[in-house]
Amino acid sequence: MCLALALLAPGLAWGGDASTAPGPSLVGIDHMPVVVDNLEQAEVSYRRLGFSLKPGRAHANGLRNSHIKFKDGSGIELISPPAQPGDELTRVYSRFLRDGQGPAFLSFHARDWRALTSALGRSDIGFVDENGLLTLVDPRLDFIFFVRDNRSPTDRPEHLVHANTAVAMPEVWLALDRPGGESLRGLLLALGAVASQETVRVPGRARADVFTVNNGRVVVVSGARQTGPGRPILGVQFRVQDPGIAKKHLGAGYPWVPPLEARGLWLRFEGPR
Numbered sequence: 090m091c092l093a094l095a096l097l098a099p100g101l102a103w104g105g106d107a108s109t110a111p112g113p114s115l116v117g118i119d120h121m122p123v124v125v126d127n128l129e130q131a132e133v134s135y136r137r138l139g140f141s142l143k144p145g146r147a148h149a150n151g152l153r154n155s156h157i158k159f160k161d162g163s164g165i166e167l168i169s170p171p172a173q174p175g176d177e178l179t180r181v182y183s184r185f186l187r188d189g190q191g192p193a194f195l196s197f198h199a200r201d202w203r204a205l206t207s208a209l210g211r212s213d214i215g216f217v218d219e220n221g222l223l224t225l226v227d228p229r230l231d232f233i234f235f236v237r238d239n240r241s242p243t244d245r246p247e248h249l250v251h252a253n254t255a256v257a258m259p260e261v262w263l264a265l266d267r268p269g270g271e272s273l274r275g276l277l278l279a280l281g282a283v284a285s286q287e288t289v290r291v292p293g294r295a296r297a298d299v300f301t302v303n304n305g306r307v308v309v310v311s312g313a314r315q316t317g318p319g320r321p322i323l324g325v326q327f328r329v330q331d332p333g334i335a336k337k338h339l340g341a342g343y344p345w346v347p348p349l350e351a352r353g354l355w356l357r358f359e360g361p362r
Contacts, residue, residue: 114281117304119198120239128169139253139338161304162239163258191353192322212279253335259305260326266312324355332360
């Protein structure tokens with residue numbers, strides 16, 4: 090992926106009444122680039138958790154990556170920068186790694202690109218569209234970007250079948266301060282998400298603003314829960330078909346995997362609802 094800046098979804102109003110936006114969401118949860126200092130070691134860790142990995146393609150700028158993918162386009166990209174960064178993106182990832190591994194960006198897919206750009210324009214949300222990679226102008230939204238579709242003709246059945254029986258990544262957790270939360274609300278409601286307030290486990294119990302998009306939920310809690318300064322992406326939830334099999338891969342910590350093991354983010358595994 091060639092990303093100059095990424096974009097964060099503008100936030101929500103904290104403590105206000107729950108509100109909804111008319112119509113279905115124009116966007117869904119796509120992939121999350123997780124920056125790692127050693128790609129091979131990260132691959133071993135995720136395979137140990139029961140995930141299949143799709144090898145990434147060669148990047149001219151030296152980035153190396155592997156993908157955890159699901160049929161709906163959601164998933165995690167493990168990505169490692171070269172020792173000597175040569176462009177802006179590799180420099181961004183290298184600077185990020187100075188404070189430890191973790192998720193650097195979050196992407197959403199918009200299968201109807203014209204509807205996406207029209208909705209942003211109607212709501213006066215500034216954006217830059219560079220050949221299907223859309224970022225936001227708002228500096229508070231600099232960790233989210235939009236793509237048309239992360240699914241690929243080269244995805245094979247074995248890339249999408251996971252030993253832990255995971256079938257989707259239907260939930261992402263963000264920890265945002267008040268201004269970021271308010272921006273996220275404005276963005277996601279403009280794109281048709283439905284908002285509510287709930288008590289969630291992220292881990293621990295917290296009051297959260299929840300935005301339902303077309304394949305899952307974006308859960309937003311207080312910025313005080315960030316895993317580190319300037320790290321708004323807290324974790325993700327995977328849906329598994331068989332919790333018993335998933336527990337065999339995760340061990341005594343099931344359903345949680347802590348950031349130290351997951352390369353900087355919390356993972357939670359949830360059975361069918």
